[in-house]
Amino acid sequence: MAIPMEEDQNEWDQINARNWKGIGLTDPIKSVEDKWLLLPAFLKVKGLVKQHIDSFNYFVEQDIKNIVKANNKVTSDVDPRFWLKYTDINVGFPDRNEMSSIDKKVTPNECRLRDITYAAPIMVTIQYTRGRSIVQRNVNIGRLPIMLRSSKCVLTGRSEAELARMIECPLDPGGYFVVKGTEKVILVQEQLSKNRIIVETDTVKGIVQASCTSSTHGGLKSKTYVATKKGKIYLRHNCVHEDIPIAIALKALGIQSDKEILLLTAGNTEAYKSAFSASLEEAAKLGVFTRHQALEYIGSRVKINRRVMGPRRPAWEEALEALATIVLAHVPVNALDFRSKAIFVATMTRRVLMAMEDEKMVDDRDYVGNKRLELAGQLLALLFEDLFKTYNTNLKSAIDKVLKKPSRTSEFDAFNTMQFQGDHLTSGFVRAISTGNWSLKRFKMERAGVTHVLSRLSFISALGMMTRISSQFEKTRKVSGPRALQPSQWGVLCPSDTPEGEACGLVKNLALMTHITTDVDEEPIIRLAFMLGVEGTSIGNLTTPKRLIAPFLDISLATGTEIYGPHTFVVNVNGTIIGLTRYPTRFVAQFRKLRRARRMSEFVSIYINNHHHAVHIASDGGRICRPTIIVEDGRPKVTSEHIALLKKGTVTFDDFLRRGLVEYLDVNEENDTYIALYESDIVPATTHLEIEPFTLLGAVAGLIPYPHHNQSPRNTYQCAMGKQAIGAIAYNQLNRIDTLLYLLVYPQQPMVKTKTIELIGYDRLPAGQNATVAVMSFSGYDIEDALILNKASLDRGYGRCQVLRKNVTLIRKYPNGTFDRLADAPLDENGQVAKKYDIIQMDGLAGVGERVDPGDIYINKQSPTNATDNTFTGQAASVPYKNTPMTYKSPVAGNIDKVMISDTENDQTLIKVLIRQTRRPELGDKFSSRHGQKGVCGLIVNQEDMPFNDRGINPGGCFRICTIKTRSADVESGTDTIMNPHGFPSRMTVGKMIELLAGKAGVLSGNLQYGTAFGGSKVGGTSAPIGRRLTDVLGRGHESDIDRERLQLCRQRYVDEWYHRRASGGLRLFWADLLPSE
Amino acid sequence: MQGHDDQEPTVHIRELKKDSVNFVLKNVDLAFANSVRRVMMADIPTVAIDMVEIEINTSVLPDEFIAHRLGMVPLGSSNCDEAIRNTRDCTCLAGCDSCSIMLLLDVQCNDHSTMDVTSHHLDVVPPGTPGTWSQEGDSEAGEELSKRGEGFGRPVGKDDGSPPILICKIRKGQHLKLKCVAKKGIAKEHAKWSPCSAVSFEYDPYNKLRHTTHWFESDERGEWPLGPNAQEEEPPRDGEPFDFNAQPRTFYFDVETDGSLGPQEVVMKGLAELQTKLANLILGLKSQPELDMLTSADPHSNGHATTDTWGGDGGGGAAGWGPAAGGGGGWGASSPARGGASTGGWGSASPANSGGGSSWGGGGAASSQGWGSPNQQANGWNV
Known part of the structure; x- marks a missing residue:
């Protein structure tokens, strides 16, 4: 008996042996702690507005070169020997565009202050003929506004100290432009994806249609439809007058045999065959049998719009050209090989047949995977291409003009002509960005409102603007589809952050970890796919020598039978069919392995669509993706050891990507994965693990503590309101001169923080203050969400705010030689200075720090009376002057905060005067918590009348916790508010209650608490330290008998918002007032 | 009753x-x-800085900001009733020794480090110093001055070495020079005049009078929050009848x-x-x-x-x-x-x-x- 026992024992020992990396089989699996640290690591690499910056970088570094390459030659109609070629283009670093300046370096802040544009020169290298020789030179062709924090910006890669020297805030996300002194953002635009087939049905008309918007480099856009009409299928396109029966279209594309047409479209499926038969017959009925006949048929219906007069071409040629270049322009046609285009049209037809047969086979245009986001880089690329083409046309005509002249004194040098081309590019960029009008006739683009002024109401409003996505949909349309929350938005678009009202659901915001891709060259990917065993159907889209891949590539080999065979999957790259595979799972797995090994860009996505029997590979720009942790064999690849390295700072996020621990998934690829939310949810089928669940919220929604306990609309309201909060705006806020700036005198970081708050730096640039709040009814002046404020708190500085307003004037020089001037204060007959001039100093400007009363003059400017008189030739100094002063108009006195004198780019003297007012909260000012619960101040109550607890703390009393017993403003800890409890039941903001508890626990224990979404301090945990003071007995101070109420007296963050007042008085008439009363 | x-x-x-x-x-x-x-x-009168005349302020904080902070500094106010007059009851035109106290602050930073300007930098101008008030001698001198104690009008804590109150932080080259006038007032007017923190x-620590109710989960008595004051009173006995006349x-x-x-x-x-x-x-x-x-x-x-x-x-x-x-x-x-x-x-x-x-x-x-x-x-x- 003893022996088996011993054997048993050994077995146990073996099992228990720490045999693999010190971990035994029976040990509990360690969970990856702090895996959220990947998030700051990600943000460190990518930043909060990485999408804008990446896109701009791609434009200035790559795209701009491609554009120039595509338009690189300027020739002359006059002299055939002349040519000019652009060989290279480079965007420099921003500099000062002034001849006289010695120090060319410029900072964004200088641009803001001086109302100039933060732009860099665009240098091209040209080669051209001069006489008989060929010359190479570098020319500056214009200036491109530079996005802040992009690779061309002077701020990139600077330390905090260096940024401080440049008067720039290290927390500022960048991603905007400074054009003529204003900060402009190019909002992210949402569009339906290009070059993909979208199948839709119109149940009312009974139409099924597949559409595809083609967009090639060069901006040519056209939309092709394959749609049903009375049970038959037609091809529809703008360039053809009427719908073309699909069989004719396919014949024209080179598929003459009816059998092949049937195979390519309907395949072997009986149902499709019968549905398609009518369409097939139609060609025969119309007497179209051959390719030539089909081309003739189409050619006679093509819209011809050619400008160049020439011999009229036969119809079939017109048709051939239209089919090759306009219809489905993105599918390449090499040497009139229409095979791939034919297959594409056949696929569209098949998709229509499938949708006719089964309603579920339609696509959803609201699905995020079918969307592409257009960013600053793409828009600028289009703009540049348009401007560059115009520039070249202008250059060409200028050159022609010179060359036309029969004799010249000196040899013609195109370089000189270029010098005289003016600033077409510069002004084009500046105009487009400052007005927001993208009107590019060449690309049939007419968009207004592309750019917006960056809102600097608060740090959060600026940040919120950078993550905003606007949709191309008309706001007035009352459709619910595009506005609804899509399940596919998970993790990439914030579910809470959207405005109320007409733009609801159309304007969205990016989630915290979202990344938007830029274009990746697809050719190497196609080659790679072939290497992995994809069998080709066409070589049309490949420039690789045919012999390399020839064994797989006989086009005619693949036809309907193969393509739609039971086990074949079609492989698509960016929507174009490249080949077939019989082992999609293996192919996809291998492809992913290569991607994880970084043999290609990490942003290339691949997924299997089982409904269509297709594998899709995407490498185009504008896809929305996010990083997730890879899980293999039921274990996340990221381990605690990796996180430890990350904490030490020895590795970065890129290392995680390079080692295949983390990968980007786009929305389509997500469908092919099984993502575990938490590590404990991992099952054998799991492929990925979320980095942190709270990243599904955006930057603004991330500020809400405990949002997962709130009713969802409250979070949405808060997202709109959080942006209005007054607080600190940027570290450089006191060095900025903005039109209107609201600052809080004593901003505080929230007691209850979230991880998002720390990540975006809201704890360093906070808006709002922590308040001691009593939730109770009081006095009746608190109905309808009104708040009661403690007068003593206000005395101590609670909610005190500063309003800084900019006043600008130019001291101009006029074309007739006269100029404006500044004058000192005039004296009246008694030799006294009039009251309104009392703050004007010798230089004609008000002194800094002086108090400005209503009606006071702060810039005593005088203008010549004959400024517009262009016939004037006399002495500029002797002309008569009139007073054109700047007068302070606000009804409330202010102080001169700053006076700035500078020059603009066109040498006009610029004077900016910043006037400051300090305001304290008063009745009617709006306050809000972080849960969409706003209210106005209804009553201000003396401290002794406020309710108080047994420790003498009243909402507004000083806190015992603060040991210093002074009333110094720093200690004004117990600021405060009474909030009516009626605000709770209908709003169901449980998160707010938890915040109250957590805040109180924090105050009592001297810690900051966390209210991170889907986590944060637990109620059980937070309330423990509160102990006995979980509830406070409040006495009502103002009544003769003290009522006692057992209530929460807690701390909560109150954010004060606008205290705007109406600037001018007067009654406003409403229609109701005008109607006769009954 | x-x-x-x-x-x-x-x-x-x-x-x-x-x-x-x-x-x-x-x-x-x-x-x-x-x-x-x-x-x-x-309602207890004290003195606090009420007017600030800023001569030089090259710090980063705006004038009003500093003035507000100065107002919050508690000043020694014992025997305020007799030692100082209300300005509005005084016969002077623009402040005098009987109704106001002048404090001066003049700090300049010459180091490379950040310097704290605190309440300790505030100096009281002794009453009777010539040139303190714009119009001298237009008020009837009262007996107020004689009733003032040692630290009257002086920032609290300046004498006993307790940590001062921070007013502002300045760096090299920044200068803060100002004149403050402290006046008598009560907290009804502004919280800075409150002597209490x-x-x-x-x-009724046991809530015997039932002036309030308490939401509880299972045990009303056990969950009732008792403070230290509860020791002073007898806990309610079980089954003790509620005396609705008790006060x-x-x-x-x-x-x-x-x-x-x-x-x-x-x-x-x-x-x-x-x-x-x-x-x-x-x-x-x-x-x-x-x-x-x-x-x-x-x-x-x-x-x-x-x-x-x-x-x-x-x-x-x-x-x-x-x-x-x-x-x-x-x-x-x-x-x-x-x-x-x-x-x-x-x-x-x-x-x-x-x-x-x-x-x-x-x-x-x-x-x-x-x-x-x-x-x-x-x-x-x-x-």
Whole structure:
């Protein structure tokens, strides 16, 4: 008996042996702690507005070169020997565009202050003929506004100290432009994806249609439809007058045999065959049998719009050209090989047949995977291409003009002509960005409102603007589809952050970890796919020598039978069919392995669509993706050891990507994965693990503590309101001169923080203050969400705010030689200075720090009376002057905060005067918590009348916790508010209650608490330290008998918002007032 | 109510520290106790910086910001009643030694590190220094100056080395030079004139009186939050019947001051202030002829209440007052009106009992007369 026992024992020992990396089989699996640290690591690499910056970088570094390459030659109609070629283009670093300046370096802040544009020169290298020789030179062709924090910006890669020297805030996300002194953002635009087939049905008309918007480099856009009409299928396109029966279209594309047409479209499926038969017959009925006949048929219906007069071409040629270049322009046609285009049209037809047969086979245009986001880089690329083409046309005509002249004194040098081309590019960029009008006739683009002024109401409003996505949909349309929350938005678009009202659901915001891709060259990917065993159907889209891949590539080999065979999957790259595979799972797995090994860009996505029997590979720009942790064999690849390295700072996020621990998934690829939310949810089928669940919220929604306990609309309201909060705006806020700036005198970081708050730096640039709040009814002046404020708190500085307003004037020089001037204060007959001039100093400007009363003059400017008189030739100094002063108009006195004198780019003297007012909260000012619960101040109550607890703390009393017993403003800890409890039941903001508890626990224990979404301090945990003071007995101070109420007296963050007042008085008439009363 | 009225009000001081006093007040009405609390918080005059004239400010903070912070600095204010006049009662035009204190601050940073400008940098200009006030000698000099103590008007903590209050931080080359004028005022006007930082106040720690209810999960008694004051009272016995006639008679106070006044002074001044208020009230309720008679007797003469007053002849109660409160509904916020329990002890005001009672009985007519009196308003006695 003893022996088996011993054997048993050994077995146990073996099992228990720490045999693999010190971990035994029976040990509990360690969970990856702090895996959220990947998030700051990600943000460190990518930043909060990485999408804008990446896109701009791609434009200035790559795209701009491609554009120039595509338009690189300027020739002359006059002299055939002349040519000019652009060989290279480079965007420099921003500099000062002034001849006289010695120090060319410029900072964004200088641009803001001086109302100039933060732009860099665009240098091209040209080669051209001069006489008989060929010359190479570098020319500056214009200036491109530079996005802040992009690779061309002077701020990139600077330390905090260096940024401080440049008067720039290290927390500022960048991603905007400074054009003529204003900060402009190019909002992210949402569009339906290009070059993909979208199948839709119109149940009312009974139409099924597949559409595809083609967009090639060069901006040519056209939309092709394959749609049903009375049970038959037609091809529809703008360039053809009427719908073309699909069989004719396919014949024209080179598929003459009816059998092949049937195979390519309907395949072997009986149902499709019968549905398609009518369409097939139609060609025969119309007497179209051959390719030539089909081309003739189409050619006679093509819209011809050619400008160049020439011999009229036969119809079939017109048709051939239209089919090759306009219809489905993105599918390449090499040497009139229409095979791939034919297959594409056949696929569209098949998709229509499938949708006719089964309603579920339609696509959803609201699905995020079918969307592409257009960013600053793409828009600028289009703009540049348009401007560059115009520039070249202008250059060409200028050159022609010179060359036309029969004799010249000196040899013609195109370089000189270029010098005289003016600033077409510069002004084009500046105009487009400052007005927001993208009107590019060449690309049939007419968009207004592309750019917006960056809102600097608060740090959060600026940040919120950078993550905003606007949709191309008309706001007035009352459709619910595009506005609804899509399940596919998970993790990439914030579910809470959207405005109320007409733009609801159309304007969205990016989630915290979202990344938007830029274009990746697809050719190497196609080659790679072939290497992995994809069998080709066409070589049309490949420039690789045919012999390399020839064994797989006989086009005619693949036809309907193969393509739609039971086990074949079609492989698509960016929507174009490249080949077939019989082992999609293996192919996809291998492809992913290569991607994880970084043999290609990490942003290339691949997924299997089982409904269509297709594998899709995407490498185009504008896809929305996010990083997730890879899980293999039921274990996340990221381990605690990796996180430890990350904490030490020895590795970065890129290392995680390079080692295949983390990968980007786009929305389509997500469908092919099984993502575990938490590590404990991992099952054998799991492929990925979320980095942190709270990243599904955006930057603004991330500020809400405990949002997962709130009713969802409250979070949405808060997202709109959080942006209005007054607080600190940027570290450089006191060095900025903005039109209107609201600052809080004593901003505080929230007691209850979230991880998002720390990540975006809201704890360093906070808006709002922590308040001691009593939730109770009081006095009746608190109905309808009104708040009661403690007068003593206000005395101590609670909610005190500063309003800084900019006043600008130019001291101009006029074309007739006269100029404006500044004058000192005039004296009246008694030799006294009039009251309104009392703050004007010798230089004609008000002194800094002086108090400005209503009606006071702060810039005593005088203008010549004959400024517009262009016939004037006399002495500029002797002309008569009139007073054109700047007068302070606000009804409330202010102080001169700053006076700035500078020059603009066109040498006009610029004077900016910043006037400051300090305001304290008063009745009617709006306050809000972080849960969409706003209210106005209804009553201000003396401290002794406020309710108080047994420790003498009243909402507004000083806190015992603060040991210093002074009333110094720093200690004004117990600021405060009474909030009516009626605000709770209908709003169901449980998160707010938890915040109250957590805040109180924090105050009592001297810690900051966390209210991170889907986590944060637990109620059980937070309330423990509160102990006995979980509830406070409040006495009502103002009544003769003290009522006692057992209530929460807690701390909560109150954010004060606008205290705007109406600037001018007067009654406003409403229609109701005008109607006769009954 | 009648039952305990015979007992005299008592004060038991449990702890007295430099800046706080903890005492138990017994045998007074809830309303009276609350009045004491309110008066201590809001009606005791102190001095605080009220006007700031900035000469040089090259710091990063704006002028108003610094001025506000300066106002919040507590200044030594003991014997404020006599040591300084209210500016509005003073005959001077723009400040004088009798009604104002001048403080100067002149700090410049010459180091490479950040320098803290604190309340310790504030220097009081000694009264009588020539050139302090713009118009010298246009005021009648009073005896105020002689009544001032050592640290009067000086920032609290400057003498005893306690940590100062930060006003502003400056770097090399920055300079802050300003002149402050401190004036007398009360917290009703601005919180900077409050001598208290917190006045804790509790009664009935076991909730025997059922003035409140408590939501509990399982055990009402166990979950009721008990504070240290609970030791002073007997816990309720099981099955003890609820006495719906019971009135709160014991109050636990803890008065913490910001240093401008000592805790003792705060309490005593508070009581004195309360007396003055009531005297004024009674005065206001007199019919005209009686008022004329009384004006000769200065109500301020009983300004300094001494401890004796506490134990003074509590006596009589005021039968006339009880119903009066019910009738004068509009009085809600001015709690002193009902503080009847020990009116008897209040010196010259006592004759009011009879007269006052009658005028109250008469209803609104008589009282409206009293309300309009400018005298009362000038004393800061408003609702």
